[in-house]
Amino acid sequence: MADTKDKDSIKPLYDQLLPQLADKLYQQLTEVVPLFDDFSLERVADTWTKDRDNPSDKPISLENGNVAQIGLKLQLLGFQRAGVTSFDIAKDLVLKLEHTTYSVGPDKNTTWVEKRYFQPWTPQELDDVAERLASEVIDAITEQLRQNS
Incomplete structure (x- = not known):
């Protein structure tokens, strides 16, 4: 098992880590x-962006291990409350996949956690990332309500 970006290092992130983070995030947002x-709330893989550090003729895919980022896409559509104009909220959790590490954050330019491939996550780290994203969602809702009032 090499500690570099390839199918074997990306698949566990996509198949196991993202669903765990999605579950934790959903638990944080049950009242919202x-x-x-x-x-x-869905898993996504960026199959458009070419890896500039590892140019290849292979199509970009999880199977080929050459995607640049994977993540979660959260959408809350149609806020309903009397006296408030309906609005939507969308947030992403991005895992930016580098050569030997990956970073996790709300976009590709913000890093909350950086890990080496195959480095295990603690339950606390999973909770912390879910809480941070949930907090961003709640802040966005609060801001929309403030603008609507």
């Missing part, structure tokens, strides 16, 4: 979700 008409 019912305020919206629709909720979605």
